[in-house]
Amino acid sequence: MPQRWVTVASKVGLHARPAAVLAKAAAAQSVNITICKDGCPPVEAGSILGLMTLGASHGDEVVLAAEGEGADAALDRIVELISTDLDEE
Template identity: 55%
Template sequence: MAERQATIASSSGLHARPAKLFVQAVQEKKIPVTIAVEGGPDLNAGSILSLMGLGASNGTVVTLKAEGEGADQALDELVELLETDLDAQ
């Protein structure tokens, strides 16, 4: 299982637009991806409700995990997305 950590860069955290963009990117990967905050459970990263429930604000470190063909590349791309201020675009 591939695993990466990312620091949320969007000024509003994983809410509204940044969460929507991230969920769309996860769903395009066609492999299961989970996301968790430190000490929290692994949640479905392809679910907008799961992301909103994380309460991840700017600067929060999250852990992404994925399994399957292309998992490493998928997580690298998703980390890059989370570490971009999506509110500024």
């Protein structure tokens, strides 16, 4: 199962606007993507509520995982979003 580690770049973490942008992008992928922080159980990356309950703040490292055809490309796209300050867009 492909995984990616990425540091949250948004100043407010994965809350509010960044969570909405990320959830929309994750839900649009052809594979199911999960995200976790600090060894906690993974949540669906396509769920705004799941992302907000994750409690990922600016500078936190999160782990993304996906399985299936297209998983690597999907993870790369989501890594790109998380490593961007989505508050600046």
